Amino acid sequence: MASPPPPPVSSAPPAVLPYVVALADDLSGAAETARALGGPVRLSLDAADMAGTAAAHDLVVDLDTRHLPPADAAHAVRTALRAARADPPPLLYKKVDSQLRGRLAAEAAAYAEGAVAVVVAPALPAARRTVIGGVVHMNGVPLHHTDSWRAERASAPRSLPEALSGLPIRTIPLDVVRSAPAALDAEFRRIAASGAHPAPDAETDADLDAVAAAALRLGPGFRLLGSGGLAAALGRALPRPAAAAPPPMLDRDHTPLLFVVGTAEPGAVAQIARLTVLGARHVPLDPADVAAGTVRLPPAAAPSLTVLSIDGSAGPRPGAGRALSTALGALAATYPGRPDLVLTGGETARTTLDALGIRELAPLGEIHHGAVHSRTPDGRHVVTRPGSYGGEDSLLRIAVALRPRLAASTAATRTCHRPPPA
Template identity: 85%
Template sequence: MASPPPPPLPWVSPSVPPHVVALADDLSGAAETACALGGPVRLSLDAADVAEIAATHDLVVDLDTRHLESAEAAYAVRTALRAAQAGPPRLLYKKVDSQLRGHLAAEAAVYAEEAEAVVIAPALPAARRTVTGGVVHVNGVPLHRTDGWRAERASAPRSLPEALSCLPVRTVPLDVVRSDPAELDAEFRRIAASGAHPAPDAETDADLDAVAAAALRLGPGFRLLGSGGLAAALGRALVRPAAASPPAPAQDGTPLLFVVGTAEPGAVAQIAHLTALGAHHVSLDPTDLAAGTVRPPRGAAAPALTVLSIDGSAGPRPGMGRTLSTALGALAAAHPGRADLVLTGGETARTTLDALGITELEPLGEIHHGAVHSRTLDGRRVVTRPGSYGAEDSLLRIAVALRPRLAASTAAI
């Protein structure tokens, strides 16, 4: 039997729901959010686009704040919020990392200004990242006991209240999230009335659906802050026209360039699947890369498949991420031929597109969770994927999706 329709959202018109303005702190997260919202969406790398007042679509903007100092990141969010609020009514969404990396506290504090409350839900069930008892878990293990912060300068927070110590945060147990909608609404109101912000537990997409629906029922004073999982719940709650269908894969011999900027250990095995296909792999020494002594090849024709990666055998280098990703992006931009791109890691994706002068993407869909297939204004294909996402065959699956002729070659891998 079909589920009954959800109750109407009092301030959201069923016929013309307001468009969403989502603010992300890195490009792979912005692309994930744009895809999660589900309808026609513009994905911009230019923060000034938030001021666009004639929007006829959802807008996701990468504020690119991960590499900034905390105060600079907060200023970027405040500026974008003011621009968004100067135009017609639009739903606000703040995309944050499901492992709580970045300037979470500083950006959340600014996002909470003038809000009745911020509903904080970073769970991402599709990537097995859940929240119970106010603690983020990765594959069932508390975040602070994982190596998810290996490349960060600080230690992972033990809970959401600790991660957001600048804000009064009250956790909402799972049984309340799964209770009658009126009870969940009342709990959110009680927390807001006390001057605090609700942080509901969530283990499934259905939990996030309940959280998003409650925030929408309570009106624009309740702002949503979460990962791509909550963005997808928001997309399911809002009726949108279908997004554009992806065009047919390229058949013209256009080279395919993988730029792997992540420090995740699993990247080694992912790259191995590509080299087994015959991909040309260039592993770059991070010291040489940071020093600017690596030079792109001159005059050579680009191989059909190329992988640029950073040699991580010496372990992560905290604090060096932006320097390395900028140098890697510059090398990618200088790669011979006009290659389609697969970019892993938000900073790597951003610096590569910056080096190429690309300021806007049209999201077309997901190849697998988090691997977002987009198109540039001039027709180049770009796939972005967070560095921590994807199984061992992630890059292989992306390669086959973009170049179906490779499928026959994968049987022996």
């Protein structure tokens, strides 16, 4: 028996643009999406917030599914979609990792249920992550030829169709993405009518702008699935009121600042070194001791700048990430003095805030790409950042943004380390 045709779609933009409900699989990605949307937004760590959401603001929810078994991750997405039903329906966005990690195939299949089509565009030009021929590239190198998945149990997928196995994907080349809007709309419709889902190539923000604009023209039946790059394109396309200006930072010099570095990225070592030059106390933690819960933090000096990190000298520990993040988050929550927090790695961010009982963040700004500065309901300042983001000065830039007094020390350090003239 033939499948019924997909519901008709309209090329005309809606008279009233719907509010956005975005679902993320980890906390740093949720924060990145919240900032990318640009307007008033709530960032929730509680999927129960999906029910009864008012259309006065966009909503981003961290479903915290990256570590779950695929069936459980898919169930979380389905449950969230049921809770998000409203009249008029919201514009749905599914945030995924630009390196295709997590339960991508299972979550995408659940997200596609009831949609005319899902537009798949995980490119992130700001981090030099592009999609060409349906293959994700990192700095021009195909993802499966990099070591980006070294901490995963599996090998990196060779293409988007492979990453989304079980969901029929049709790639769209750049020349079509960059053609007239009517031609891109027609290609999206053609692929949807065949029962498949369009995956347009993208190298630039302009490419993602064209993708987002086409999906908006075709209506909410075309759901968006992508990284922070596509979320930013959606934010640029939607005429939203400006987010309220953040209140001025009060004097925080006497509040401890705690960095919890949960990433296995090699660059974290150099990032931490830039902080220790300023006098930050670095506490490297043996992963076995962290997992066993036998670590006791040394007494804190106040005010203090402290960095907790997992000692990665023994190499990555595939499959151990969630257990280590949970133990590290519980340890960080015991740090005295109610410190402001800088949390790298989505799982580390989530487990630390869970241990502290924090269920909501109010995004205030972005210190650098992906480093989102937020405030908790009780006034604590929190910066979240994906583990793979940021240059060697990333943590230093975050420290100076949260503690401007450090700027003078930073300038002095640069002067002391300046090479002598030739």
